Amino acid sequence: MQEQFIKYLKEKTQDNTSFVDEIAGILDIGYDAAYRRINLKTSITLEEAVKLARHYKVSLNKLFEVGSSNSIVTELSPAIHDVSGLEMWLKQSLNNVVPLSKIKKSNFIWSGKDISLFHTLTDSYLTRYKMYVWLKDLNTEMAKSKISFDDWMETIPDSLLDSAFALGEIYKNINITELWSDNTINGSLQQILYYFEAGLVSKNLALKICDDIHQVINQVEKETINQSIGSPDSNNTFLLYKCDLHMLTNTLMVTTPFNKVFFTPFTVLSYFKIEHKETCNMMYEFLQKQMSNSKLLATAGERDRTLFFKKVHQKISIAKERINMDDKMTFL
Structure with missing residues (x-):
């Protein structure tokens, strides 16, 4: 060795x-x-x-020469226990993908059990709410506290928001391929309803977060039709596949003309960064098979594309109706 x-x-x-x-x-x-x-x-x-x-x-895999065995070495994302840990996680994630995104002809492939972070890390209530939910899951003290989203939102450090926005900007400068299912939106809506019904998100903000999700879906639909990020004449492509066969996993793969790397989750935000060549090739082949069994919505036909996004918007509207109905069912 x-x-x-x-x-x-x-x-x-x-x-x-x-x-x-x-x-x-x-x-x-x-x-x-x-x-x-x-x-x-x-x-x-x-x-x-x-x-x-x-x-x-x-790479550590090269260092330990494990390429021919059934073991690989991976890099673990920073642990998150508080606001500073979340900020470090955002910065480390940015450091992981920025060098790859700058390579010509690089591509992101997202297998979306949930909406990609890159779509939601914007100056919005949705971004702030995602942070709140993550910390409620990962910060023991915050999980025990009764602090509402409305109150917590007033305490968010500017540096945390800046780190989130910087990571979200990456999506504007690279070719994107995403796989969604009919359930990709469900997790975000369930989070809103859960904390609203627990009394930790006000009706006003819960509805605004839903409106932000509507806006994200509208933007994704435009990018799907244009097959590009941002303006229709952008050089960065955007391809959205509707996957009905396989379970999606929130895995992000980055491919370049020189190598592949993918990031796969194992808890709420924690992920493994995997650069092992053979393993990356296996994941890439699996994602390609998923695409071959999915519909590319840009070319699937206007009917299929319209029905897909209509169903997503209907789910958001149903969540809003439930929030409004819950308010009307209060008798005291």
Whole structure:
């Protein structure tokens, strides 16, 4: 393993620099000590291997040479316990996708159990409400508290909102492919109804959040018809598939001409970042199969496309009716 790792690092070193001197400098050790490690006389420690991997930007899967086994190494998203943790999560997520989005011909593929974060991270009540729900799920103290969304919204730091808006902006600068089902909208509506019925969201704000979701769907429908993000003459494509066969998972895959990486969730917001080549290829092939069994709404015909979005809007309207009806059923 060490021999393969050293060989790989040599290929990445500068031609005008002594490889031994370079390794010695990175590890802060003497020339002789570096020479012994390069020539396999001394084993590289785990700490040293990580330092070298970071310096040469080598993936951990390459570092541990696990490509031929059934085990892979993944990167875990930052833990979220409070507002500062959520802000760190947003910033780390941005750092993960920005370099990939800047590569020409890169593409995002979203398997949407829920509406993509990138659609909802805007200057809206919906964005603020999503944050409230996440923290109610992940912050023990907030989960125990009776603080309402109306009150909590007044305490949101500007830096948290700025981090959210920056992540949402990524979608305007890259090619997008999304897979939705008839149930993709359900989670967001259920969150509104749950906290409204618990008395933690006022009727006024609950209805405004629903209106924000209406607006998101209207924008997605326009982008679906135009097959582009933003204006119709945008260079960034947007393709929306209606998937009726497979379960969608909130997995985001980023493909570039050089590599693939995907982010897959395992709790509310926590996700694994996976760069392992063979695993990424497996996920990519699965997503392609999902698309082949789905309808591309831009070309499926006006009837199918209109019916799909009409059904989504009807669900939002039903949620609003339920909110209004709940208010009318109050006798005292």
